Amino acid sequence: MTATKPEPRPDAPEADTRPVLTVENLTVVYETDEPVTAVRGADLTLHRGEILGLAGESGCGKTTLAYAINRLHRPPARIASGGITFHDRSGDDVDILALADAELRSFRWDKLSMVFQGAMNALNPVTTVKAQLRDTLLAHRPGMSRKAIRERSEDVLRRVGVDPRRLGSYPHELSGGMRQRVMIAMAMLLEPQIMVMDEPTTALDVVVQRDILREIVRLRDELDFAVVFITHDLPLLLEISDRIAVMLDGEIVELDSARRLYRDARHPYTRKLLGSFPSLSGSRGAFIRDGAAPTDTTEEQA
Secondary structure: OOOOOOOOOOOOOOOOOOEEEEEEEEEEEEOOOOOEEEEEEEEEEEEOOOEEEEEOOOOOOHHHHHHHHOOOOOOOEEEEEEEEEEEOOOOOEEEHHHOOHHHHHHHEOOOEEEEOOOHHHHOOOOOOHHHHHHHHHHHHOOOOOHHHHHHHHHHHHHHOOOOHHHHHOOHHHOOHHHHHHHHHHHHOOOOOOEEEEEOOOOOOOHHHHHHHHHHHHHHHHHHOOEEEEEEOOHHHHHHHOOEEEEEEOOEEEEEEEHHHHHHHOOOHHHHHHHHOOOOOOOOOOHHHHHOOOOOOOOOOOO
16 A cells, blocks of 8 residues: 555444445346446445445446436336335335335435536526525425525525525536535435435535535534445545445445455455555556456456
């Protein structure tokens, strides 16, 4: 291990081990002329208050898995097999794949929300921040008064470090970092138990990335929601995640605590990812040069 590698978050032996989401043997297929299996037999358990990182190269199935959890796929995508179960604080189990359309609309954002990749595209460009937050609240809390809506909207913006005066702004009037913070504010508006974040810091400079990551960890600690954090940036996940799942060609090939994965990765692909960290003093290694994924699962660790 080189000194340039980030230290992972320490293991939390007293962390809450109660599951909030269980994914079992999930397979997602794109029914094109030549069907593509984008997610293959995925098994995943998310615990309450946990930050679970989902890492892998572009095209490995990370976003497809996230969309499946939210039932956001449209044809030609199809969930071919498996199950997704939400374990509510009330003690009830919800079969997400069995929810009818009206039940699904009620479930999303209230129990499970999502921060989409590309905040500028996710926000409505011709609607103010205030209107977008208000519409979300009215859809799920139709009895809220205008005063309560205003107070709640101001509160979530403050929580993510955005001046409430920005409620009257349009997305194009905000910086990239502020737009991403607004998306996080929208995702936590109804205090969901799970927040799925699909590369929430993509295209932001490293200083803004660091600020937003600190906000995510702080908010998780304050509000006790679980996070599925999706990115191809394994060093970033090592710093903020409790556990990390590594995907390759649609499969979860390794799942362990951030510290154990950092110290003793078992799968050759994970070891290649760990070995691809930029170094200030040494060479970048073969994986950086050619990007070749390993084919021999018995390959010895370099």
